[in-house]
Amino acid sequence: MCGIVGAVSSGDVVPTLVQGLQRLEYRGYDSCGLAVHMAGPLDGVVRSGGLVRARSTARVAELQAQVLADGLRAATGIAHTRWATHGAPAVHNAHPHVSCGPGVRVGERPARVALVHNGIIENHEALRGELQARGYVFESQTDTEVIAHLIDSVYEGDLLEAVRAATARLHGAYAIAVLHHDEPQRLVGARAGSPLVLGIGAALDGPAAHYLASDALALAGVTDRIVFLAEGDVVDVSLGRYRIVGADGRALEAAARPVKTVQVGSQDIALGPYRHFMQKEIFEQPRALADTLQGVEGIVPELFDDHGVRSRAAWRVFAETDRVLILACGTSYYAGCVARYWLESIARVPTTVEIASEYRYRDSVPDARTLVVAISQSGETADTLAALRHAQSLGMGNTLAICNVATSALVRECELAYVTRAGVEIGVASTKAFTTQLAALFLLTLALAQAKGRLSAEREARHLRAMRHLPVALQAVLALEPAIIRWAEDFATKEHALFLGRGPHYPIALEGALKLKEISYIHAEGYPAGELKHGPLALVTNAMPVVTVAPHDALLEKLKSNMQEVRARGGVLYVLADADTHIGSDDGVHVIRMPEHYGPLSPILHVVPLQLLAYHTACARGTDVDKPRNLAKSVTVE
Template identity: 60%
Template sequence: MCGIVGAASHQNIVDVLVEGLRRLEYRGYDSCGFAVINGNDAKHPIERARTTARVSELSEQGKDFFGTLGIAHTRWATHGKPDTQNAHPHISNNLIAVVHNGIIENYEVLRTELSAAGYIFTSETDTEVIAHLIHQQYIASGQKDIAQSVKAVLPRLFGAYAIGVIAQDNPNTLVGARVGSPLVVALGDKENFLASDALALAGRAHSMMYLEEGDVVVLKADSVQVIQQSGQSVERERKPMPTQAESVDLGPYQHYMQKEIFEQPGAVGDTLASIASFGPELFGASPEDWSAFDQILILACGTSYYSACVAKYWLEDIAGIPTQVEIASEYRYRITVPNPKALIVVVSQSGETADTLAALRHAKSLGHRFTLAICNVASSAMVRETDWHFLTKAGAEIGVASTKAFTTQLLALYLVAVSIAKRAGRLTADKEKEILRQLRHLPKALNAVLALEPQIIAWSDAFAKCENALFLGRGLHYPIALEGALKLKEISYIHAEAYPAGELKHGPLALVTDKMPVVTVAPNDVLLEKLKSNMQEVKARGGKLYVFADQDTEIVNSDGINVIRLPEHYGSLSPILHVVPLQLLAYHTACARGTDVDKPRNLAKSVTVE
């Protein structure tokens, strides 16, 4: 959820650290900082800058710093409130500086032990125990070897983490370690780097390598050594470094979220660009592989979970295969009855979502043999740890509230469904051609939905005055209602809930008043008449309905019913179209309320802690 950048060079690396943090801002953070040492001066103290403002303020603080070795961090608070004292890096006795992603689960025990040993804590974080533990080992060993001290301490840390460590009197050595949290090494010309995301260092280095679970890396300006858990040095595969970071220019848009909503036709087109037919080859599998499973289990969190909920309808209706969907953070901690012949599908924008990764590993430990990742990042842990994968082509998504990543996940999961349907003989050649035609038309259809923005802006003024909202959907559009409610609460801070419309009379109707807007997703499908009856239940109790309807639903504007019509009905692909106006409604409502749309409070983009 937070970002790490580290560098070892012969040159001043302050600007490199700051630029790396700037590129990681999209992940979300509430404080940031860096620490540097001048390797040309053995007595040079650790210099540190920290702030609860943006990275631009950090840059101003450190404009006169000079360091050839350094670590930097953007923090999303877990232990301790967002303030300067809790911001990273944390320093022990002016000697050891540490940055840390993740959570140390046994920090309270360690803190008590270290306090009894005389260590003074200046923060509420779990991270500070790491700095003090390393300092304790560093002094006790008498060797002043920072790499050995870090390795000695790691077995005492329980949890998932990635760390970067420097020592004042080892001014040329940067040490990194990862257990359950991603860390990348980037190799340059007489300088080497560490980061939680390769994006931070694109264009700065010529190659990179991903650390494996339990690896410790020792970086100097002229060398890199990776040490695996056994203590042996190991070579990790080197890959070309991206030559430049993806463009994050806002262009004509007010926020990244708005830009990314309008990038959806292009993202969908890019994801479909090379697809001429359906089958296991789309996922890197063989026909033999594809015939071995008889059930689907999808694991995901947040927005990705809602895409999986839509996929359940597709997989059972189109493909005829039994499908379960589980929230990853729940699945990994409950007793289940595993079916080794089930295909495990994990869905994540970043491919580093901690709970989903842990759920994948848990499923494997239970004997599940077939795994597939739906992901937007080719280099992610999830892609590396599954048998097969499909990469969405959403591009960089900066806004914390996911938009184009969600629609491309839906698209990918639809491709899974029709590919399995083809395997099962449920997809004729003519039907395959018709689906391909519909898919190729999707970008145009999405552009037509985006043209509704002015009408949605008119609704947003009314929504901005509310503190609660209900969202209704039926069938495969119920998860779209869930996603719409999530978007509204994420960025406007309006309390929003979603229900299957048929559940209204089982409780939610008690909440309906003229102060409670009720957003309804109303496609022209087999459940339309049932949905109309549910809408009347709301209207009869004085509720105000805001309906996104297909052209031919015969739902019209009237007293208590406000209607925006989508240009066309799109059959089983309708969820991909119907989610877009919900995104726009949330976005413009948040703008009307004056919230920080791209960086909503308390949230982060990449959820790499439990």
């Protein structure tokens, strides 16, 4: 969602701030801005000045042009991309927000505090009323401006102490970075419920520097030495040094928050020969799956022991597991829905899949012998983290993260983890993260089946052979792109679509519909094909294309009957069929044949044509594929 970058350096930080925002554009935003401290030394020359900011409701490139035109150069600064929660997308609501003190409007006097914020402050209305009564004048409708004025109201010469005092009164989620007029070359950050990292400058030939960011990706190419701040931490950053204070108010030793090397190569965030990042990431799936399965020689619980860090924990957890509870949102939720079929049919373990934002607020019946599996691409999804913590509070301590980011909060807070290796995913619409999640969930299924004595050596070997062949099988599916482009030309003129599937391919129909709606803005629904006659059939006309996922499995004949129901009402079918299904193209029936039937792993192959269909339909309609309207990549607020 929103993105934060901050820096303290002996050189000019403005290019670093802008570059960091550009790296965070993939998260989604509707405005951006930066604030810099013009006082203090820069390139060896001591200057005077104060806080200056620039903001825009256009792209970061426009902000860059603005700061270049204004000649902004500074050794300390903060920057932000905003995704609106409180207040419409407008310059006066864009970050950074400032406070000029009580009784002073912005512009009447130099700003005393400048601040950027990710998250939501739940008690902002009460704090706003209190601060207005004390004379503070608000220029925005945001909850963030409340924090800036609150810090100013308690400031007594020490920015760290002011931030600690102010954040103690905040209810909700936040990651903040703050500057003060009276303290050049000092930057203070704090986090609770939203991620924030500290970057340690390590360049021998460049200027000394330290950084703050909401995502280590923002610092790619600047530093790979990262400190991941924990819940409740406040960090005090100045030139050449930093200090972290924990939630209990005590300064922490360096060992408590170790510096980790995080490799994010420039190739991961380069578009290369592709038109969009989504297209690039669709075609990266064979490699991503190969990387995710790298080192899997056999099915053993240690695969989920966070790469062996927690010795034999998975053996104990799997032995204690009677049930599985999967918590996730969006695309990750659909991955969990596919896994339910695998877990119950192969491992014979009862499984429930919950939408995280619903589970965390409803009354449920806890079971201490439940394995709680939390799935998230980023590992920072607010609802998934809150649902995990809720399950833990109910006494379900056996937890497993399936996540694409090894250093994320989700991985840190779970007892076990399987870190997928999809690589950086820039496009808002998740593709390679989904297929690698499915691969990890299939491995989990096999591991639980083995732990329960339900996986023979012969079946294990067969499943592993199929998994190792997945990258090759996916390459053959990607070769279907020209035929899918022809389908997309038809879909681009439609406003509604229906996706049908049965069994483990029903969640794939849901995922296909989600992809089409989120990037092409076509209304699409996924349905279990057997439910067609219970209502949705009323919508079927020749103006609503019906996509059918038709693998050669036990439900094929039932699915063919559902397809006939569509044709009898004049509906037009677009069928993804295995080669031996004997479904042929005809008037009103368009068939693309999958290269091979893939048994239980078929959902991983069948979703890829649906990703391509959504992508090429969106291209034909001219939408912003990588940054669809109203959506953000990493949803870190409720």
